[in-house]
Amino acid sequence: MEEPQQGPSDGLVELPLFPLNLVLFPGMDLPLHIFxxxxxxxxxxxxxxxxxxxxxxxxxxxxxxxxxxPERIGTSTRILRSELLDQGRMNIMTKGERRFEIVEIIQRVPHVIGRVRFLVEIEGEGCSDLVREIADEYVALVRNMTALTGGYASRVSVPEDPVELSYAIAANLDLATHLRQSLLVTETAATRLADLIPLVRQGNEDLRQRIANSNPFQGPRLN
Incomplete structure (x- = not known):
């Protein structure tokens, strides 16, 4: 599997860019319709x-x-599968891989190409305590999201790696785009997890309320 073209010694690579009105996190699936x-x-x-x-x-x-x-920080993504449609259109499923920083835009037409630097993921101090604090909230988040669609998640796998866990939580929360970009830009997993704790708690509270409101059996008892 080939990697983007790399410069001779500066650590920069040329990467085609797809500017979108969304934020992609590493490990996050992203379906796209290409037309x-x-x-x-x-x-x-x-x-x-x-x-x-x-x-x-x-x-x-x-x-x-x-x-x-585009914003300065983005995420590289790999195409997992593709479906060719009429007139050359495509449906593709992709998965986010690595964060990068755009150093320079070297082409804008027909599509944008940038010289980028891939960012090193840093855990930061206090990750172990933060993971313990947020792990149960992540399990609740997955179960609440599943319950909202009428399902039940009996077993939820919690990523052991703090970086992976921080991205998994951020990807699953329903957040404003500017908040998602802020979380993507955050340099350490520890800071990201600390920022996510109040957000995931509020997210779970909102989901529990939506689940309760969608329950057809709630309301005054007749017996």
Whole structure:
């Protein structure tokens, strides 16, 4: 499996970029429908060369039309499977892999290409205590999300790695886009987990309320 083209000694790589109105975290699945010619060509090259592309939140501009200006930090993503449709359109399933920082935009047309630096993941101080504090909330989050769709999660696997756990929680929370980008930019897993603790608690409270409101058997008893 090939990696993006790397410079001779500066540690930078050239990566095709897909600016979107969303934030992708490492480990997060992302389905995409590809219909614009520029992205059909870009994704076709990634499929042919078995290389990733980068997903970045749009800072200014729109997904369709003229090239948008991306945020500085994004996530590389790998295509897991693809489905070719009529007129060259595609459905693809991708998974986020590694965070990167855009150092320079070297092409804007037909699609954006950047020179990027992949970021080193740092656990930070106090991770063990933070993991213990947030693990039960993560289990509750997964169970509440499953219950909201009428299911039940009897066993929930909690990632042991603090970095992986922080991204798993962030990916599953229903957060405003600017908050998701802020969590992606955060340098250490410890800081990210600390920021997530009040957010996941509030998320669980909101989910429990939605579950209660959707219960057809709630209300005044008749007997």
């Amino acid at each position: 614009e010619e520029r992205y059909k060509d870009m994704i076709g090259e990634c499929l042919n060369n078995h290389t990733p592309f980068g997903v970045v939140l749009i800072k200014e501009g729109m997904e369709v039309g003229a090239p948008a200006d």
